[in-house]
Amino acid sequence: MNIALDTLARQPLLADITLEHIPQLDAAPAYRELPAEAGFKRILLPSGHSAIHLTRHAEVQALLLDNRAIRAPCNEEGGPSFLPTITPPELLLNNDIPDHGRLRKVVARDFSPSGVALLRETVEQVTHARIDLLRQQPRGADLFSLVLEQVPSTVDCQLLGIPLADRDYYRPLSHTVQVASDADVPELLRQFWGVYGYLTDLVTGARPSHADGLIQRFVASRDDSEPPLSDKELVGILLGVLIGGDQNILSVLTKAVYVLLAQPALYRSLVDDPQRIPQAVEELLRLLPLGTISTFPRLASSDLDGPWGLIPAGSVIYADAFAANRDPEVFPDPLAIRLGRQDGRHLQFGYGMHNCMGAALARLEITTVLQILVERLPDLRLDIPAHEVPWVEGIILRRPTRLPVRGFNTP
Ligand code: HEM
Incomplete structure (x- = not known):
C-alpha cells in the first residue's frame, strides 16, 4: 500500500481520535507492578525499592503539595530512584524546605510568564529562519533537525x-x-560531569558568556541571597536551565508536532482555527510526559494523612502525574485527544513547590512554534507512516529523532 492510502485507511474522524490512533506514543512504564498492600497500589522502582503508587488526580496533586513528602533522601546513594545514579544535592529538585525556597527565589522573575515573554521575538525569528531553510529542501526533509531542534x-x-x-x-x-x-553508568557519569564542568567554567568566568545573560546576572546578584549563593548552587540552578530549557522543551514540542501530523485532521483543525492553539497546547501537554517517568519519588518524612488515607512515615511514594492526567474523574474519556478540552488542570508540570520552573517558557515556545507552523505550512504532512518514525527511548527524554515531512514547498 502506498503512503497516502496507508494514511487514509487509518484516519478516524477528528472527534473520534484517541491516543490509540497515534503509534509509539506511550512508553512502557519504568516500574514493575507489585501486589497491592494495606490498601495501596505498589510498584517496584528500578533502584529495587517498593513504592506506593498514587494514580488518582486528587491524590497526586495533594501529595506533590505536601512538603512532608521530601526529596533529599531519594537522592542519596542507594536511595529510591528511577535514575541509575544520584545527582548533585544542589539541584532544585533535590532540595526540601527551607533551602529550596532560597534557591527557587533566584529564578522566579525570569521564568514567570512576563519574564519569558521577552523571548517571544527570538522564538519567532529562529522559527521563521529555519522554516525558510526547510522550504529549500526536497520532499522528505527532516522537520526535527532543520526546525524544531534549533x-x-x-x-x-x-x-x-x-x-x-x-x-x-x-x-x-x-x-x-x-x-x-x-x-553504561560510568559513561553516563562522565558525560554528566562534562556538562557540569562546562557550566562551572561559565559561572566562574573560565569560559566567556554575555553580560546580559542569566549566568552573569545570577552571578552578579549572588549576594542578594542569604547566605550568598555558592558557585555550586549557581551551577545547580543553571543546570536546570541549560538542560531543561533545551532538551525538555524539544521533547514535548517534537511529540506535540508528531501527534498533530500522525493524525492530519488534528493539524488541519489548527490550520483552520489557529486561535485554538493555546488550548490545544494544554491538551497536548496533558498527554505528553517528558520521558518514561512524570515525577521523581518522594519519601514520607512523617505519617501523611490525605485523600489516600494514611501513608506511614518512611514510605517511598511515586505520585504518578502521567496517570493523574488520564484520570477519568477529571478528564472524561481521557484517551480522547480533544484539542478544545476545558476539563481540569493537568499535572504535566508537576505541582506544589517543585512545580516545573520552565513551564511558562515551554508553553511560550511550543505555542509560538505551532502558530508559525500552521500559518506558514498549512499542508505539512509526515512523509513516512507514523509507525516508522524513529524514537530515542530514555527516562527523562523520549521523543522522535526524525520527522521526515512533505507539503512545505508551497509559498
Ligand atoms: C514541556 C516541558 C517540560 C515538562 C513536561 C517538565 C516537567 C517537569 C515536572 C513534572 C517537574 C516536577 C518534577 C517533580 O515534582 O518530581 C519539573 C521540575 C523542574 N523542571 Fe521542568 N519540565 C519541562 C520543561 C522545563 C524547562 C523548560 C526547564 C528549564 C528552563 C525545566 C526545569 C525544571 C526544573 C529546574 C525543575 C525542578 C524545580 C524545583 O524543584 O523547584 N523544565 N519539570
Whole structure:
C-alpha cells in the first residue's frame, strides 16, 4: 500500500481520535507492578525499592503539595530512584524546605510568564529562519533537525548568554544525561560531569558568556541571597536551565508536532482555527510526559494523612502525574485527544513547590512554534507512516529523532 492510502485507511474522524490512533506514543512504564498492600497500589522502582503508587488526580496533586513528602533522601546513594545514579544535592529538585525556597527565589522573575515573554521575538525569528531553510529542501526533509531542534537550543543560549557554537559541545552530553540509561553508568557519569564542568567554567568566568545573560546576572546578584549563593548552587540552578530549557522543551514540542501530523485532521483543525492553539497546547501537554517517568519519588518524612488515607512515615511514594492526567474523574474519556478540552488542570508540570520552573517558557515556545507552523505550512504532512518514525527511548527524554515531512514547498 502506498503512503497516502496507508494514511487514509487509518484516519478516524477528528472527534473520534484517541491516543490509540497515534503509534509509539506511550512508553512502557519504568516500574514493575507489585501486589497491592494495606490498601495501596505498589510498584517496584528500578533502584529495587517498593513504592506506593498514587494514580488518582486528587491524590497526586495533594501529595506533590505536601512538603512532608521530601526529596533529599531519594537522592542519596542507594536511595529510591528511577535514575541509575544520584545527582548533585544542589539541584532544585533535590532540595526540601527551607533551602529550596532560597534557591527557587533566584529564578522566579525570569521564568514567570512576563519574564519569558521577552523571548517571544527570538522564538519567532529562529522559527521563521529555519522554516525558510526547510522550504529549500526536497520532499522528505527532516522537520526535527532543520526546525524544531534549533528553536529551544537557540533560545536557551540567548537566555543564558552562551555562544551558539558551544551547542556542539554540551548538547550531546545533556542528551545522554536526560536519556539516563543504566547500560553504561560510568559513561553516563562522565558525560554528566562534562556538562557540569562546562557550566562551572561559565559561572566562574573560565569560559566567556554575555553580560546580559542569566549566568552573569545570577552571578552578579549572588549576594542578594542569604547566605550568598555558592558557585555550586549557581551551577545547580543553571543546570536546570541549560538542560531543561533545551532538551525538555524539544521533547514535548517534537511529540506535540508528531501527534498533530500522525493524525492530519488534528493539524488541519489548527490550520483552520489557529486561535485554538493555546488550548490545544494544554491538551497536548496533558498527554505528553517528558520521558518514561512524570515525577521523581518522594519519601514520607512523617505519617501523611490525605485523600489516600494514611501513608506511614518512611514510605517511598511515586505520585504518578502521567496517570493523574488520564484520570477519568477529571478528564472524561481521557484517551480522547480533544484539542478544545476545558476539563481540569493537568499535572504535566508537576505541582506544589517543585512545580516545573520552565513551564511558562515551554508553553511560550511550543505555542509560538505551532502558530508559525500552521500559518506558514498549512499542508505539512509526515512523509513516512507514523509507525516508522524513529524514537530515542530514555527516562527523562523520549521523543522522535526524525520527522521526515512533505507539503512545505508551497509559498
Ligand atoms: C514541556 C516541558 C517540560 C515538562 C513536561 C517538565 C516537567 C517537569 C515536572 C513534572 C517537574 C516536577 C518534577 C517533580 O515534582 O518530581 C519539573 C521540575 C523542574 N523542571 Fe521542568 N519540565 C519541562 C520543561 C522545563 C524547562 C523548560 C526547564 C528549564 C528552563 C525545566 C526545569 C525544571 C526544573 C529546574 C525543575 C525542578 C524545580 C524545583 O524543584 O523547584 N523544565 N519539570
